[in-house]
Structures are given as structure tokens and as C-alpha cells.
Amino acid sequence: MLKIGKYEFKSRLFLGTGKFSSLEVQKQAVKASETEVLTFAIRRLDIYNPDQPNFLEMLDLERYTLLPNTAGATTVEEAVRIARLARASNLCDMIKVEVIADTKTLLPDPIATLEATRILVEEGFTVLPYTSDDPVLARKLAEAGAHAIMPGGSPIGSGQGLLNPSYLRLIIEESPVPVIIDAGIGSPADVVQAMELGADGVLLNTAVSGAKDPVKMAEAMKWAVIAGRLGYEAGRIPKKPYASASSPQEGMLTS
């Protein structure tokens, strides 16, 4: 069971809802992933085309916890404003704090992220900040009251996997709150690696929505999360420099 603030989840896979080719594919991918947490962005409604289909309005909201993000924010004020708008929907009080500092790398602004986290915790949100893989910053976010820490594996949407597994491991070892690896996941292998490091979960989007077969990839990610978690709990063998035979060394026919 994954516990984040007052929430409990059986699935450790959080799925983003951006960039799917169609609502039907998205619906099937969400189902195949067996996720319980879906992220969304907050944007202006096109008032001249109000009847465009909306994925959220197609969902059975009893089954999913919504994790809106503050994507688009570049300052503390913008992030707090978007978070308040999201909560006023009365659909959720979880918020993924995302304050972007650089358009090329989409890396988060660590100082603004920390400040926005502090304010939103005080306002009673369940706060999950998207952060860089800095163990000191992760510690400060937890001290500020973040309910989970979400370090990126690599830049958003890049599919580069985990660029700095040793820092991610440090964050995981030290964190008093769950650690969700967010951003940069490209394949099921990346997910297994994150989970074997001891991550409490992963959040991914493009790896599924951009796959040749998003529905199949969503299912692959579900199994990768399960396999990685089981592997972590089971405890892997240490790596050794030389071979160590698996079969008995006695009673050989050749001796």
C-alpha cells in the first residue's frame, strides 16, 4: 500500500494524461495501466467551442484520484494560483507543484518549488513537488511539509531514463515521505530500475502516450512497476567479480 498524506493507493503507477492520439486510446491505456492516480493540467477553456470532448468528464471519478499539476507556472505566485483554481473544482486537494525555470530542459526552479510547496502545505493541500534529483533539496521539501517528493529521472518527455541513479537512491534512502520518480521515463526497463532503487512509485506520461501502441505500453508499465517493487522487496544478490556455479560441484560424471 502506498500512502501519501491521507490517501492510500494499491497501484504505484501514476499516469499523465497528455498527448494521447485520441480519447479512446487514452481511455484504454488508463484502463490497462490499472493506475489510480491521473495527472491533469489546468488551462483556459475555449469558450467558443465549449462542447469539445473532455477526458476528465468521461472518467468514473469514484475510481481515480486526480493529481492536477501547476504546469505553465514559472513563478511561486502562478503555481499557487493554479493550485487554488484546481482545488476549487472540489474534485481533489492533491497538487503536483511544477515550476519550470528553463524552456529547453524544462528543469524545475528549485527555490520557487520550495516556496510554493511551503505555501500550499500551509493552505491544506496534499503537495507533491516535482523536483530535480538533488538530495539536499528533497530534504528541504520534506521539511517544508511535502507529502511526497517527485524527483525527475531526466528531462520531461526526453525518455532518457534515470540519469543519476545514485542521487535518486540517496533521496529514497533519506526521505521520510514517499518518493515518486517523475519525468524522463522511456521504457519499462527504466521503471524497473526506479522501483528496484526503492522508489515508492513512478509517474510517467510520454512513455505511454508516445509509444507505438500506448495501450500495450500502459500494461507493460503496470507489470514493470510490480516486478521492480517485488524485486526491491525480495532483495537482489550482490554483484560478484567472478562466476559462482548454480549447479552442485559434487557427483559430477566427468570426475
Added chain:
Amino acid sequence: MRIQLNGQGYEVADGIQTIAHLLEHLNLGQRVVVVEHNRKVLQKEDHPQAVLADGDVVEIVHFVGGG
């Protein structure tokens, strides 16, 4: 009456006096939307009391796909 609606000038039709009226007029009464009125985030129950005035700034937002 003219307001700024989602970043653009918008002429409010006669008879529309509140945010609740505006949402009905735009066929958004039953939709999952959130309204910010002059930088104040409104709860749904505030909509009938939020009276529009010339020059007001209104944002109507919703949930879209995102990661």
C-alpha cells in the same frame, strides 16, 4: 458591459448579471469548470452572488490532459 474573458475582450449580453448567468449563457452550467473573478478564485456556490461589472477580468478554466 464589456469584460476581459480568458484574456480577450467580451461583450456581455443584456440580462447577464452574475458569473452563474454567464456560465449558463455559455452552456457551461453543468460542466467541470472553475472561475476566477478579478483574481479571486470562486467556489461553485459563489457563482450566483458574483456580480459582474464593466471592466471585470474573468477566467474560466478546466482540466485538460497533462503530465
